[in-house]
Amino acid sequence: MLEISKLVKRYGRDEPVLxxxxxxxxxxxxxxxxxxSGAGKSTMLRCINRLVEPTSGSIRLNGMELVTLKGxxxxxxxxxxxxxxxxxxxxxxxxxxxxxxxxRLGYVNLYQAISRRYPQADIxxxxxxxxxxGIAHYANKRADELSGGxxxxxxxVRALMQEPEVLLADEPTASLxxxxxxxxxxxxxxxxxxxxxxVLINIHNVAQAKTYxxxxxxxxxxxxxxxxxxADFTKDALDAIYGGIEAPEEELTxxxxxxxxxxxxxxx
Ligand SMILES: Nc1ncnc2c1ncn2[C@@H]1O[C@H](COP(=O)(O)OP(=O)(O)OP(=O)(O)O)[C@@H](O)[C@H]1O
Numbered sequence: 001m002l003e004i005s006k007l008v009k010r011y012g013r014d015e016p017v018l019x020x021x022x023x024x025x026x027x028x029x030x031x032x033x034x035x036x037s038g039a040g041k042s043t044m045l046r047c048i049n050r051l052v053e054p055t056s057g058s059i060r061l062n063g064m065e066l067v068t069l070k071g072x073x074x075x076x077x078x079x080x081x082x083x084x085x086x087x088x089x090x091x092x093x094x095x096x097x098x099x100x101x102x103x104r105l106g107y108v109n110l111y112q113a114i115s116r117r118y119p120q121a122d123i124x125x126x127x128x129x130x131x132x133x134g135i136a137h138y139a140n141k142r143a144d145e146l147s148g149g150x151x152x153x154x155x156x157v158r159a160l161m162q163e164p165e166v167l168l169a170d171e172p173t174a175s176l177x178x179x180x181x182x183x184x185x186x187x188x189x190x191x192x193x194x195x196x197x198x199v200l201i202n203i204h205n206v207a208q209a210k211t212y213x214x215x216x217x218x219x220x221x222x223x224x225x226x227x228x229x230x231a232d233f234t235k236d237a238l239d240a241i242y243g244g245i246e247a248p249e250e251e252l253t254x255x256x257x258x259x260x261x262x263x264x265x266x267x268x
Contacts, residue, residue, distance in 0.1 A: 001026050002166050007057035009043050017043050019222040025198040032209035033202045035219035036242050041202040045168045049081040079106040082159030086171035088151045092144035099143050099154050100126045103161025129157045149180035169201040185212035
């Protein structure tokens with residue numbers, strides 16, 4: 001379980017970008033984080049894996065406080081946090097298998113890493129996961145010979161090789177065509193339930209967020225102003241989050257027929 005409480009991030013002397021955010025995500029739930037550009041979505045994900053230093057607040061992963069960790073303890077904790085990127089972040093000249101095994105770098109010693117001698121168990125796990133996502137037959141291909149969707153599958157497998165306890169995805173479909181984006185969203189959804197893994201996805205595409213995730217969190221100016229089920233993500237919620245500016249009308253699919261637990265918080 002991921003528990004974020006009173007998370008504040010201020011860059012320099014500027015106004016805080018995250019303002020006392022609270023968020024709890026249980027195992028196997030897939031949460032979309034939506035919000036206009038600059039709302040603080042990437043900052044929030046990056047605070048979780050400490051690529052960005054939180055100013056104050058608490059982030060606990062299965063009971064372990066992440067905010068105060070340093071040195072080796074922080075490196076060990078980072079293994080538990082898988083990350084999937086918009087631009088895939090693969091090493092183009094390496095093979096798919098080598099990219100996937102890079103997910104084990106936090107676990108192997110320096111000699112194993114430099115000589116690329118990974119334990120047999122890691123190689124077997126890599127094949128199992130590559131088969132699961134349909135890229136095992138590309139194991140020996142160079143990463144730059146793959147399509148965008150295939151490259152993102154490599155990114156997902158590399159993250160899963162870490163045996164993460166939470167998976168963070170920062171705009172994982174933004175570089176992909178609509179059909180491939182949907183396949184990646186379905187994949188993330190299925191993996192979350194198969195591996196009992198909480199998944200947080202920063203996403204601009206509200207229609208995809210509504211279709212492929214079970215919970216939507218809406219940020220505006222660093223505050224959470226919506227937290228609820230896709231069915232409750234109404235036009236009012238969309239307007240509250242985007243101020244009616246950024247997300248086009250067609251991004252909101254058919255009007256929901258039930259309004260239960262979605263909450264539009266006071267924005268003051
Ligand atoms: N390293 C930094 N130094 C100073 N300000 C930063 C830094 N990183 C982000 N910001 C500022 O923090 C705010 C939130 O940025 P962030 O990237 O978290 O938003 P976002 O919701 O992910 O936006 P987008 O959808 O465009 O990626 C923005 O005003 C941004 O300019």
